[in-house]
Amino acid sequence: MASEYEDQIDRLRFTFNEVTKVVDPHALREKVADLTRQSADPELWSDQAHAQEVNSALARAQSQLKRLTAMHGRLEDLGALLEMAEETREEDPDTSRELIAQFESEAAGADETLQALHVQTLLSGKYDERSAVVTIRSGAGGVDAADFAQMLQRMYLRWVERHHDEFSATVLDTSYAEEAGIKSTTFQVDGAYAYGNLSVEAGTHRLVRISPFDNQSRRQTSFAAVEVIPLIEQTDHIDVPESDIRIDVFRSSGPGGQSVNTTDSAVRITHLPTGIVVSMQDEKSQIQNRAAAMRVLQSRLLALKQEEEAREKKELAGDIKASWGDQMRSYVLQPYQMVKDLRTGFESGNTTAVFDGEIDGFINAGIRWRATGERAVN
Incomplete structure (x- = not known):
C-alpha cells in the first residue's frame, strides 16, 4: 500500500512539474518583484493607462504565484503525511489509518486542483489573461427562456463566488422580462484569465423541463445565448468617433x-x-x-x-465551416436529469449542482477540447 501511495505522490509531482515548465515560479517571482517596484513608483500614475496595465499584470502574476506556491506546499505536506503514517503503522495502527485517510482526502483535492492548473497552461490566447464581459440573452421559448437566462446568470455568478479568491463579478446591466426572468443581462468578471476560462461558455444553451409557467405542466424547450468578450484595456486603442x-x-x-x-x-x-x-x-x-x-x-x-x-x-485556408455549432450545451431536467456539453462530451447528472455554479468540469473540458481537440471521458 505504501508503494501505491508513493506512486500517487510521484504522479502528482510529475503533473506539477509539467505545469511549472510552462509557468516558471522563479520567473514569476522576478516578474512580481519588478512589477511591485514599478507600482511603487510615485510617477507611475502620471500615465494612467500604463499604471492600469502594470497593476493588472501585477495582480495576475501574484495570483499565479500564490496558486503555485500553495500547491508546492500541499505536495510537501502529502509526503510528510505518508512518512508519519508509515512510522506509526506498527506502533499505533489506528493513528496510521487516520493519517492514511487524511492523505487520501488531501491527495484527491490536490489532484483536482492540479488538473485545473494544468488546463490553465493551455490558455495562451492573446486576450485569455483579461477580465471578461458576459452577456446572456433569452432566446426562443417565451417566459421559460427568460427564466432560463436568469438561471444561467445565477449559475455563472455562483461560479465566481466559488472562486472568490480568484475572481469577482459586477452586474453592469439587466433588462427584466414582464412575467418572470430576464430579457438580457451583462456582467463583468475580473481576475486573471477570467476571459480564457469563460470564453468556452459562449454559445447557445438549451433547457428542457416541465414548464413551471404552463398550467398543463407540459414539457418545454427554451434557449438562451451566452456571449463572452475580453474586457477592453486603454492600451488596445479601439477608437470610436x-x-x-x-x-x-x-x-x-x-x-x-x-x-x-x-x-x-x-x-x-x-x-x-x-x-x-x-x-x-x-x-x-x-x-x-x-x-x-x-x-x-x-x-x-x-x-x-x-x-x-x-x-x-x-x-x-479554404475552410469556412463554423467549428462551434449553434447549440453547445443541453440542460435536461425532464424526463431525466443531465447536463451535457455537445462539443466536449462532458456531462453531469447533478443538475442542481451545475445550476449552483459547479461548472469547473465543463470549463476545463472546454479549454482542453479547444486546445487539443480532446473529448472528455466521464
Missing part, C-alpha cells in the same frame, strides 16, 4: 418597472455603423454609466474585429 454613436439617457429601473433612481443616470449607447447597443445603469451617475458603457462597447467592437480576422483566416 463621436459621430459613430448615439447616446440616450433614461431613468434606471428594477424588476416590474419600480423606480430605483430619480434622475436620468442610465445610459444607452448605440454604435451606428454596426447597430451594437449597450445599456448601463449600475453606476450612480450618468458620467460613470457612460464610461462603463463605452468600455463594453469597445470590448464588443474588439470581439467583432477578432471575428472578422478569424473569418478571413478561415477563408484563406
Whole structure:
C-alpha cells in the first residue's frame, strides 16, 4: 500500500512539474518583484493607462504565484503525511489509518486542483489573461427562456463566488422580462484569465423541463445565448468617433418597472455603423454609466474585429465551416436529469449542482477540447 501511495505522490509531482515548465515560479517571482517596484513608483500614475496595465499584470502574476506556491506546499505536506503514517503503522495502527485517510482526502483535492492548473497552461490566447464581459440573452421559448437566462446568470455568478479568491463579478446591466426572468443581462468578471476560462461558455444553451409557467405542466424547450468578450484595456486603442454613436439617457429601473433612481443616470449607447447597443445603469451617475458603457462597447467592437480576422483566416485556408455549432450545451431536467456539453462530451447528472455554479468540469473540458481537440471521458 505504501508503494501505491508513493506512486500517487510521484504522479502528482510529475503533473506539477509539467505545469511549472510552462509557468516558471522563479520567473514569476522576478516578474512580481519588478512589477511591485514599478507600482511603487510615485510617477507611475502620471500615465494612467500604463499604471492600469502594470497593476493588472501585477495582480495576475501574484495570483499565479500564490496558486503555485500553495500547491508546492500541499505536495510537501502529502509526503510528510505518508512518512508519519508509515512510522506509526506498527506502533499505533489506528493513528496510521487516520493519517492514511487524511492523505487520501488531501491527495484527491490536490489532484483536482492540479488538473485545473494544468488546463490553465493551455490558455495562451492573446486576450485569455483579461477580465471578461458576459452577456446572456433569452432566446426562443417565451417566459421559460427568460427564466432560463436568469438561471444561467445565477449559475455563472455562483461560479465566481466559488472562486472568490480568484475572481469577482459586477452586474453592469439587466433588462427584466414582464412575467418572470430576464430579457438580457451583462456582467463583468475580473481576475486573471477570467476571459480564457469563460470564453468556452459562449454559445447557445438549451433547457428542457416541465414548464413551471404552463398550467398543463407540459414539457418545454427554451434557449438562451451566452456571449463572452475580453474586457477592453486603454492600451488596445479601439477608437470610436463621436459621430459613430448615439447616446440616450433614461431613468434606471428594477424588476416590474419600480423606480430605483430619480434622475436620468442610465445610459444607452448605440454604435451606428454596426447597430451594437449597450445599456448601463449600475453606476450612480450618468458620467460613470457612460464610461462603463463605452468600455463594453469597445470590448464588443474588439470581439467583432477578432471575428472578422478569424473569418478571413478561415477563408484563406479554404475552410469556412463554423467549428462551434449553434447549440453547445443541453440542460435536461425532464424526463431525466443531465447536463451535457455537445462539443466536449462532458456531462453531469447533478443538475442542481451545475445550476449552483459547479461548472469547473465543463470549463476545463472546454479549454482542453479547444486546445487539443480532446473529448472528455466521464
